[in-house]
Amino acid sequence: xxxxxxxxxxxxxxxxxxxxxxxxxxxxxxxxxxxxxxxxxxxxxxxxxxxxxxxxxxxxxxxxxxxxxxxxxxxxxxxxxxxxxxxxxxxxxxxxxxxxxxxxxxxxxxxxxxxxxxxxxxxxxxxxxxxxxxxxxxxxxxxxxxxxxxxxxxxxxxxxxxxxxxxxxxxxxxxxxxxxxxxxxxxxxxxxxxxxxxxxxxxxxxxxxxxxxxxxxxxxxxxxxxxxxxxxxxxxxxxxxxxxxxxxxxxxxxxxxxxxxxxxxxxxxxxxxxxxxxxxxxxxxxxxxxxxxxxxxxxxxxxxxxxxxxxxxxxxxxxxxxxxxxxxxxxxxxxxxxxxxxxxxxxxxxxxxxxxxxxxxxxxxxxxxxxxxxxxxxxxxxxxxxxxxxxxxxxxxxxxxxxxxxxxxxxxxxxxxxxxxxxxxxx
Amino acid sequence: xxxxxxxxxxxxxxxxxxxxxxxxxxxxxxxxxxxxxxxxxxxxxxxxxxxxxxxxxxxxxxxxxxxxxxxxxxxxxxxxxxxxxxxxxxxxxxxxxxxxxxxxxxxxxxxxxxxxxxxxxxxxxxxxxxxxxxxxxxxxxxxxxxxxxxxxxxxxxxxxxxxxxxxxxxxxxxxxxxxxxxxxxxxxxxxxxxxxxxxxxxxxxxxxxxxxxxxxxxxxxxxxxxxxxxxxxxxxxxxxxxxxxxxxxxxxxxxxxxxxxxxxxxxxxxxxxxxxxxxxxxxxxxxxxxxxxxxxxxxxxxxxxxxxxxxxxxxxxxxxxxxxxxxxxxxxxxxxxxxxxxxxxxxxxxxxxxxxxxxxxxxxxxxxxxxxxxxxxxxxxxxxxxxxxxxxxxxxxxxxxxxxxxxxxxxxxxxxxxxxxxxxxxx
Numbered sequence: 001x002x003x004x005x006x007x008x009x010x011x012x013x014x015x016x017x018x019x020x021x022x023x024x025x026x027x028x029x030x031x032x033x034x035x036x037x038x039x040x041x042x043x044x045x046x047x048x049x050x051x052x053x054x055x056x057x058x059x060x061x062x063x064x065x066x067x068x069x070x071x072x073x074x075x076x077x078x079x080x081x082x083x084x085x086x087x088x089x090x091x092x093x094x095x096x097x098x099x100x101x102x103x104x105x106x107x108x109x110x111x112x113x114x115x116x117x118x119x120x121x122x123x124x125x126x127x128x129x130x131x132x133x134x135x136x137x138x139x140x141x142x143x144x145x146x147x148x149x150x151x152x153x154x155x156x157x158x159x160x161x162x163x164x165x166x167x168x169x170x171x172x173x174x175x176x177x178x179x180x181x182x183x184x185x186x187x188x189x190x191x192x193x194x195x196x197x198x199x200x201x202x203x204x205x206x207x208x209x210x211x212x213x214x215x216x217x218x219x220x221x222x223x224x225x226x227x228x229x230x231x232x233x234x235x236x237x238x239x240x241x242x243x244x245x246x247x248x249x250x251x252x253x254x255x256x257x258x259x260x261x262x263x264x265x266x267x268x269x270x271x272x273x274x275x276x277x278x279x280x281x282x283x284x285x286x287x288x289x290x291x292x293x294x295x296x297x298x299x300x301x302x303x304x305x306x307x308x309x310x311x312x313x314x315x316x317x318x319x320x321x322x323x324x325x326x327x328x329x330x331x332x333x334x335x336x337x338x339x340x341x342x343x344x345x346x347x348x349x350x351x352x353x354x355x356x357x358x359x360x361x362x363x364x365x366x367x368x369x370x371x372x373x374x375x376x377x378x379x380x381x382x383x384x385x386x387x388x389x390x391x392x393x394x395x396x397x398x399x400x401x402x403x404x405x406x407x408x409x410x411x412x413x414x415x416x417x418x419x420x421x422x423x424x425x426x427x
Numbered sequence: 428x429x430x431x432x433x434x435x436x437x438x439x440x441x442x443x444x445x446x447x448x449x450x451x452x453x454x455x456x457x458x459x460x461x462x463x464x465x466x467x468x469x470x471x472x473x474x475x476x477x478x479x480x481x482x483x484x485x486x487x488x489x490x491x492x493x494x495x496x497x498x499x500x501x502x503x504x505x506x507x508x509x510x511x512x513x514x515x516x517x518x519x520x521x522x523x524x525x526x527x528x529x530x531x532x533x534x535x536x537x538x539x540x541x542x543x544x545x546x547x548x549x550x551x552x553x554x555x556x557x558x559x560x561x562x563x564x565x566x567x568x569x570x571x572x573x574x575x576x577x578x579x580x581x582x583x584x585x586x587x588x589x590x591x592x593x594x595x596x597x598x599x600x601x602x603x604x605x606x607x608x609x610x611x612x613x614x615x616x617x618x619x620x621x622x623x624x625x626x627x628x629x630x631x632x633x634x635x636x637x638x639x640x641x642x643x644x645x646x647x648x649x650x651x652x653x654x655x656x657x658x659x660x661x662x663x664x665x666x667x668x669x670x671x672x673x674x675x676x677x678x679x680x681x682x683x684x685x686x687x688x689x690x691x692x693x694x695x696x697x698x699x700x701x702x703x704x705x706x707x708x709x710x711x712x713x714x715x716x717x718x719x720x721x722x723x724x725x726x727x728x729x730x731x732x733x734x735x736x737x738x739x740x741x742x743x744x745x746x747x748x749x750x751x752x753x754x755x756x757x758x759x760x761x762x763x764x765x766x767x768x769x770x771x772x773x774x775x776x777x778x779x780x781x782x783x784x785x786x787x788x789x790x791x792x793x794x795x796x797x798x799x800x801x802x803x804x805x806x807x808x809x810x811x812x813x814x815x816x817x818x819x820x821x822x823x824x825x826x827x828x829x830x831x832x833x834x835x836x837x838x839x840x841x842x843x844x845x846x847x848x849x850x851x852x853x854x
Contacts, residue, residue: 006506013514015527015713019504019723027506031499049501051725057497066493070484072458073700074476077446079433079454087440100442105532105702106726112565137722138539139567268725273500275532275702275726286442295564296446298478298695299533299702 003027021389022382023375031056034403034410036387047402047414048387050355053245053269054315055405061272064311065304073304077296082306089313091280093251095260100286103300105275107241107267108136113279113289114204114237114263115140120292121285122233124201126193128186130162132393134211135204135239135265144204156198158189162393164215166348166359167367178218186225190232202234202262207243207253213392214357216350222259230262235285241267241277242355246316246404249326249353256352269404272315274308275299321404329353332400332411339415343422345373354406357391358398369396377421384417430454448816449809450802458483461830461837463814472837474829475814480672480696481742482832488699488738495734502725509733516740518707520678522687527713530727532702534668534694535563540706540716541631541664541690542567547719548712549660551628553620555613557589559820561638562631562666562692571631583625585616589820590649591642593775593786594794605645613652617659629661629689634670634680640819641784643777649686657689662712668694668704669782673743673831676753676780683779696831699742701735702726748831756780759827759838766842770849772800781833784818785825796823804848811844 006027010018026044030037033055036044046056054061068082076083087101102113119125129135129144136142143154161169163182170181186203193200203225209215226236238261243253247269250256254264263285267277278300281289289295299305315321333349333356340346340358347361360374361367374390377398381388391399402410433454437445453471457464460482463471473483481488495509503510514528529540546552556562556571563569570581588596590609597608613630620627630652636642653663665688670680674696677683681691690712694704705727708716716722726732742748760776760783767773767785774788787801788794801817804825808815818826829837 001508003506006508006511009511009515010506013511013518013527014728015529015710015717017714017717017721018728019721020506021504025504025506028501029499029507031501036499036501036505051502052500056501057499059497062493062497065496066489069492069700070486070489072456072463072484073479074455074458074463074483075478077448077452078463079430079437079447079452080456081428081433084433084436084440088436091440100440102441106536106724108536108724109533109565116566137720137724138536138565139543140565142720273496273726273729273731283442287444290442290444293564293569294444294446297533297535297564299700301441301445302700304700 023379026382026387034406042385044382044385044387045410045414046387047400047406048389049403050242050247050401051268052272053404054272054312054319054321055403058272058315060315061308061311064307065274068304068307071303073302075298076301080303080306082303082310083301086306086309089310094264094280097282098264098280100283101278101280102286102289102295103276103278103305104297105299106136106277107265108138108141109297110241110265110267110277110279111136111141111239112138113295114265116293117263117279117281117285117289118202118235118237121288122199122201122235124199124234125156126158126198126200127156128158128160128189128203128229130205130209130212131159132162132212133206133209155196158192160185160189162209162212162215163217163221164212165218166215166350175218179221179224182218182221183224183228186228190228200232200234202237203229204237204239206239207257208248208352208355210242210355211391213359213394213397214351214355217257222257226259226261235262237261237263237265239265241265245269246322246325247353247355249322249329251322270312271305271308272312274305276305276309316404319405325353325404328406328408328411329356331408332356332415335411335415339419339422343426345370345426354402354404356400359392360396360398369394371395374398376425380421381417384421386414386417450806453809461833469812471809471812471814472841473814474827474841475816476830477669477674477828478695479699480831481699481739481746481748482830485699485742487742488735491734491738492701492731495731498730500729500731503728504723507730507733509730509737510728513733513736516737521691521707524709525691525707527710528705528707529713529716529722530703530705530732531724532726533563533704534692535565535568536724537668537692537694537704537706538563538568538666539565540722541692543720544690544706544708544712544716545629545662545664548715549626549628549662551626551661552583553585553625553627554583555585555587555616555630555656557632557636557639558586559589559639560633560636582623585619587612587616589636589639589642590644591639592645593642593777602645606648606651609645609648610651610655613655617655627659627661629664630656631664631666633666634684635675635779635782637669637782638818640786640821640824641778641782644684649684653686653688662689664688664690664692666692668692672696673749673752674780674782676749676756678749697739698732698735699739701732703732703736743831746832752780752831755833755835755838756783758835759783759842762838762842766846766849770853772797772853781829781831783827786819787823787825796821798822801825803852807848808844811848813841813844
């Protein structure tokens with residue numbers, strides 16, 4: 001079936017404006033490890049997808065899914081051991097106080113649970129979030145994303161400019177001054193809730209500010225923001241849907257960013273493609289949530305979720321993927337930093353582990369974001385067989401986020417193609 | 428591991444008050460067809476679970492899951508044929524105007540999409556729902572369920588008493604008078620939105636009022652309510668998460684209840700245990716939704732969802748399950764009606780296809796709901812190896828809702844056990 005026919009059917013059946021990548025979309029039919037293949041047999045190296053963290057069509061994950069689905073797949077109002085074993089193992093990977101879990105199916109549902117939990121436990125309503133984050137697509141969770149555009153419509157949300165060192169709120173400030181300036185915004189948001197008689201519930205941020213564009217966060221901001229929030233009676237929620245499961249070179253983004261959350265949301269790579277998501281939190285918070293909501297999720301906390309989630313943890317641990325992320329991520333980033341010296345447009349190279357961002361600019365001095373420049377590179381990389389994407393609050397950030405089994409050889413192949421494209425454009 | 432140890436671990440890891448069935452919960456380890464097995468090897472006939480509609484551990488569904496997960500499981504921003512084939516087939520089973528789909532992972536997410544769609548398309552906010560329904564667990568969707576208890580807290584929700592013939596709002600009224608009386612409540616709700624300057628968006632109901640207790644709905648109510656809602660500029664949303672996929676003896680509950688919805692939500696049996704849910708609607712509604720929200724769901728519209736969803740449709744059609752539902756459902760219901768003549772407590776036997784309800788009462792005249800009576804029967808049935816549940820707006824309804832592959836022999840086995848229990852209690 002031709003691409004044009006597929007596009008027409010897609011519009012007729014799924015509607016206009018359903019999101020699609022690339023100016024000439026790819027028609028993918030098969031995946032294996034870090035590779036995807038299109039209908040013509042063309043191979044693409046996947047440097048975009050974080051969900052298949054242990055590789056596309058991972059045999060251990062597929063086998064776990066098949067075995068469990070062929071044995072038992074039922075809801076959680078009967079007793080079953082596997083979900084308890086999985087919860088024990090998962091909470092064991094987190095800070096000790098985060099010892100209870102609630103499971104669901106998507107990152108959006110995890111965000112919903114976190115919001116309901118924060119509000120149930122504190123009795124508050126007001127939530128602080130970043131002005132460029134994304135936490136999901138439900139009516140309530142969307143409010144966190146659209147708050148910047150519609151401040152009047154969201155009396156219970158306050159946004160702060162996301163903390164960053166590259167285009168900071170005060171270009172003349174030192175990093176330590178920036179920390180104070182951004183923390184001041186947290187104080188102001190809390191005071192503003194107070195002024196409007198909106199009891200404070202907490203702050204909700206991605207541990208690595210992935211959607212914001214993976215900025216370097218002024219040192220100490222996250223841990224001190226968490227303290228300020230707790231002192232004001234709120235809870236600090238870390239969104240680890242993108243940041244978690246070894247992505248940053250630590251198990252959790254909050255370890256990389258150096259803070260202790262009260263509630264953690266997880267999703268995407270958790271089931272390597274099976275819809276599994278969830279929340280871990282301090283016991284009192286989980287109990288308050290369960291008491292207040294009577295939460296039940298038909299497909300969650302199931303033997304199937306447990307088996308697949310466990311297989312993902314087995315793969316991550318047995319294949320020592322954390323070490324791979326640190327080694328290959330460091331290697332890739334260092335190579336990009338060398339290229340940065342050659343190309344003006346690579347304004348900033350940053351990130352952690354295998355979450356790497358290149359901030360595309362028209363020139364280094366103005367730091368003017370160059371969306372078209374990065375889009376051209378993303379499309380050219382695709383033509384050469386490398387799937388990447390653009391992201392960030394300004395849409396000008398090259399996002400490199402391959403499955404975590406990405407090797408040094410894979411990085412070399414990417415770097416060769418990337419260098420060729422850069423030379424072709426700028427050489 | 429003993430039941431007590433499991434219960435303790437469960438509370439420690441998943442928190443207090445996580446929902447659990449039966450006064451002595453069962454520890455299920457395996458499922459096959461209509462049977463579940465506990466850790467001691469005891470066999471239970473499953474007369475509760477609607478998700479595994481084509482039987483527990485259905486081999487065709489498991490094979491489809493394994494094959495697709497081993498081939499490709501990726502998000503929908505690349506082109507893929509399978510989700511288009513599945514959408515074509517699924518919309519082909521619906522009324523012709525419901526020709527576009529949006530996919531997600533859970534019933535809650537489908538309800539979120541329906542609400543966002545209704546509001547995006549109409550520009551309205553106000554939603555009418557029943558006073559005893561359940562449509563999901565997110566912040567916004569929960570409002571539909573808690574509106575009855577917290578009318579002040581939900582300015583955009585109006586509830587109406589759910590239409591029924593057994594305990595109607597006017598005991599002296601004929602069925603046709605009841606239709607008018609309940610419709611009057613719809614008119615009043617619309618007028619009340621108008622009075623409060625809340626633009627009207629639509630009405631959201633389960634097509635069979637399953638959570639309300641599967642009442643006999645006064646003839647013509649649903650189709651005329653849909654007309655009234657559309658005349659007032661709203662859309663009529665049918666929740667088919669429980670009612671759909673042959674459960675009622677028709678493909679969709681809205682066919683059984685005789686009305687035409689503008690938006691339909693689906694879930695539970697759709698993936699026979701894989702988290703698949705979605706919405707079908709008129710093209711303009713889907714386009715308005717996509718334009719307004721930019722909706723994207725990482726795990727949805729995937730090749731895996733398409734393959735599993737297709738396998739479920741294959742099983743339903745190839746095994747002629749609709750015919751089975753009509754035949755066995757009718758047989759079971761007729762037998763229960765015969766038993767009703769013997770037992771005062773079986774106040775009302777009702778339902779459609781393999782969704783059957785028995786309204787438990789202390790006596791026929793007062794129709795006083797008997798929650799304890801039904802709970803005793805549910806627990807005794809469990810001891811005898813039959814899994815059922817209680818439900819309904821008053822918690823006094825015996826809910827019989829087996830996988831759709833339930834046979835006449837299965838019905839006979841259940842009826843024998845049920846009769847024994849009834850004789851033992853009342854004989």
